[in-house]
Amino acid sequence: MKYAKIISSGIYVPKRKMTNKEFEELTHFQIDPYFSEQIGITHRYISDETETPTYMAAEAAKKALARISMKPEEIDLIIVGTDTPEAISPPDAARVQYLIGASKAEPLAFNVNASCANGALLLDIASRYIALGDYRNVLVIGVYAMTKFLSWKYSWEALFSDGAGALILTADDKPGYLGSVSRCDGSWWYNWGIYMGAGTMNLNGFERGLHKLDLRAAYPATVNEEGWPILINKLMEKCNFTKEEIGMIFFTQVRKKTIITVMEKLQLPVEKAHMVMDKFGYTGSACVYMAYDDAFEQGKLKDMEGKVIIFLTSGVGFQQVAVAFRG
Structure with a gap:
């Protein structure tokens, strides 16, 4: 039996930063000191029109690959978790496969949507695929572009920020995944x-x-x-x-x-x-x-x-x- 082991990570953070003060000026809601002290958020990142979910996901994946000098064609499976997809259909994961240069190897690529529970769920799915022996190297990516879906007229919208994170898992002879x-x-x-x-x-x-x-x-x-x-x-x-x-x-x-x-x-x-x-x-x-x-x-x-x-x-x-x- 093979066990999944995390071997690399990468992230993408959008360029535009909005502070709590800027949010207050935009929405006319006072969110501090509550947001800074209780929530722990002092600013958020807003993706622009070029920083689409697939772009952010691919950039995070590229960093995870570069960290361990892994070639895109070594990836056997790509799973993207998001509830802010680029499109309802087709799935973001297929586009990410192409953007990172993995399409020649034709790894399976699909989306999962368990809303913000995606992070742990993707790791569980990937680990089970690895345990079955079907795949050796699995790329999981969580991506969030919720600011695209905000009305910017409620105080609770100050919570949300955009970005992407990627992990690479590989098969190992010892746990690993428990x-x-x-x-x-x-x-x-x-x-x-x-x-x-x-x-x-x-x-x-x-x-x-x-x-x-x-x-x-x-x-x-x-x-x-x-x-x-x-x-x-x-x-x-x-x-x-x-x-x-x-x-x-x-x-x-x-x-x-x-x-x-x-x-x-x-x-x-x-x-x-x-x-x-x-x-x-x-x-x-x-x-x-x-x-x-x-x-x-x-x-x-x-x-x-x-x-x-x-x-x-x-x-x-x-x-x-x-x-x-x-x-």
Whole structure:
């Protein structure tokens, strides 16, 4: 049996930066000090018309490939996770395959949409493909272009930022990938999302603004504070590791205070939860890969041999996914 091992990462950050002050001037909402102190976001990045989802995804992938001097044709499978795709159809992943120069090798390429839970889910899917022996090198990419879907007239829109993160996994004889756990509650499907689609095209969808992100009903404030510790404990039980073996946890970068609270509940030092919302804003499907890349750049992943690294992501819909790897 083969195990998936993470061997490289790369990110793409758009050129345009918008500070909290600039957001306040644009929308006439005061978001600070709350956003800076509680959420942990001081600015966000706005992609321009050339920085499309496939462009950002490809640029992140190119950096991940360059870091380990891997040729694009060595990639056997490409999975893109996003809920802000370049088009409903065809999938972004096929375009990314072409943009990174991998099309001659014809690796399979497809999209996944579990909203912002994509990060952990893609790693789980890729690892299972590798375990089956069908693929050796798998490229997973999370990309987020949510600013394209904002109305810029609500205070909560200050949360969102654009960007892409990519990880490369390869087959190894020892773990590697340990396993995953997840939960989903579709009763919250109507709470928050972009509701333009086949079910609304003929119902005056554009006139009703359904092509824009819509917060219809807030999720419970404790949905992650309660759900994340539950999943971590289930993951430890299922994959047979202890709390003391955890080296790093990459949570969905949605709220700094939530991550701090969860680490306190788990009785783990907050330093083991690397956070990047202060650098990149909230980048949805890309955020945990961007956090991983940033931790790598800072040298925080050097001493992870034998330690467990966890990715735990949440998304509207509603779903949460946690996946574990041993360094």
